[in-house]
Amino acid sequence: MIDHNPLWGAELDHIRLDTADPSKTAAFYRDAFAMSEKSLADGSTLLQGEERRLIVGSGIAGDQPYSAFRFADETRLAAYRAHLTAQGMNLMPSPTPLFSDGAFAVSDPDGRQMVFGVIDPAQDNGGSPEGHPPHPPGRMQHVVVATADLAAMMAFYEDTLGFVATDHVLRDDEDGGQTLTAVFYRSTREHHSFAMFLSDAARPDHHAYEVSCWNDIRDWADHMATLEIKLWWGPGRHGPGNNLFFMVEDPDGYKVEISAELENMADDDPVRQWPHNERSLNLWGPGWMRV
Template sequence: MKLSALQAGFNLDHIAFESPTPNELSKFYKNFIMMEHVEKKNQEIICEGQNRKVILIKGKKKKLSYAGFSCRNRKNLEQFKNFIIANKVPFSKFVNSHLEKGAFSIIDPDKNIISFGIRKKTKIAFKNKFCMPLQHLTFSSRDVEQFEHFYCNMLGFKTTDRVIHKNRSLATIFLTSNHEHHTIACFKSNKIGIDHYSYEVSQWENIKILCDYFSQQNIKIIWGPGRHGPGNNLFIFIEDLDKNWLEFSAELEIIHDRKVNEWPQSEKTLNLWGKGILRS
C-alpha cells in the first residue's frame, strides 16, 4: 500500500542550519527562543525546547544543512516510502540522527536535504511550557514550478494556495503534509535557499506576549504584527544573529477539503493589514 505525504501526515520536526559562529548563535536560541537544552554532539550544536529543535553546524551563513519531518506512525512512514519509491525518487545517503531508525532522506531539485521519519522521544523535562512548536519551512527558488511539481507530484504534499504574477507565472506556492494550511512553501527569487521558518504560537494573545517579550530583550520585530492572505494567519518576524528570518504565527487556517486558492502578487496578499515584503 502507498500513502502520499498528506495521507501519511507529516509535521516539521527540526531544522539544521550552517553558521560561521554556531556557538554564539546557540546562545541566541537558548536565551531568546526558549531553547532550554543546548548540547554539543557530533560536530552539531543541538538547541531544543518544548516541541522545537534547531541544529547548528559550523559552515556558511544562512545555509540549510537539512530538515526533518516526523510522521504519525511507522506504518504510515513505510507506506509513504512505498509512494516515493513508486515515483522513482532516489534516496540520499544522508543519515539523520534526530529521527528514529528507519528514517530516510531525499534531495529536492534545489539540492535541499529533507528527511522523513519518526520523532525521537526525549527524556528532557522542559520547564518552559510556552506553546511554540516548529510549524513550517519556506524556501526561495528560481523555479517555483519545479518545486511544486516535486513536492506535490513526487512526494504527495497538497497544494493549498498559489500566488500568481500578472504574466500568470508562479510567485509563491504553499503546500501541506497535514491538516494545516502549509508545512512547506516556496517564493520565486533570484537566490536559492531558505526564505524563513516558522513557529506556531496558537493564538493572538501569544503574539502580543511575544511582542512584549522581544521588546524587553531589545530584539526588533522586523515585520508585523500582520495577517497573511494565504493561510489567514497572524504573524511577526524577527532575525537571529545570522539574519535568518524567524516567523511566529498564530491561527493558521486548518484545511479540510477545498479547492486551491489563487492570489495576485501584491503587498496586500502578503499582509492584509499593511506593508508586505515582496520577493519577486
C-alpha cells in the same frame, strides 16, 4: 486524493541551520525562543523547547541544509518509503540524529534535503527547558524556501513527495500573462507546512513557530523586547493562511516567524489564487516582497 496520499499526516519536526558562528547563533535561539542547548556528537548543537527544536551547525552563514518531517509511526514511514521507492527515488541516509533508525532523506531540485522519519524517544524531551520561566507555546510548524526554478520544485514537491497545494500567488505581467510567484503546501489540515517563493536564487526564507492566540503573539513580542530584539516584520496578518504573525532576524539575517491562528483546510478545498501584492502578504500593512 488525501485519503490515498502516503505523505498525509507528516509534520515538520525540526530543521538544521548552518552558520559561521555556531555559538552566537545557538545562544540567540536559546534565549529568544526559550530553548535548552545541548552539544551533539557531530559537533552541532541541539536547541529544544516545548514542541520545538532545531539543530545549529557550522557552515555557510544562513544555510538551511535540511528540513525533517516526522510520521506518527514506523508503519506510516515504511509506506512512504515504499511509495518513493516505487517512483525510482534515490533515498539517502538521514543526516539528523533526532530520528530513529529507518529515517531517510531525498534531495530536491535545489539540492536541499527533505528528511522523513520517526522521533527517536531518546532525543525527545518534549518539555520546557530547565532554568527558563514558562513561556507561551511555540510549536515548530512550517518552513519556507526561495527558489529560481519554481516549476521544477513544484513538480518535485507535488508529484513526487505528495505535498498538497493550498494557495497560489500570481503576478500580472505586462504582456497580459501571469507568473506564479509563491505556492503554499500542506501535509495536514493546517494551511501550510511547507512553502516556496520565486526568487533570483535558491536560498532559505524562514521557519515558523505556531502559537495559540493573539495574546501569545503579544507575550512573545514582549519577550523579544526584554532581550532588545527588534521585530523585523509585523505584527500583521497574512492573506494566505489568514494567520497573525511577526518575524525577527537571527544573527545571520535569517527570518524566524511567530504565528497564530493559522487556517485549517478541508480535505477537498481547491487551490486558491492570490494576487502578487503587499496586501496578500500582509493585510495590515507593508509586505515582504521577494520579487
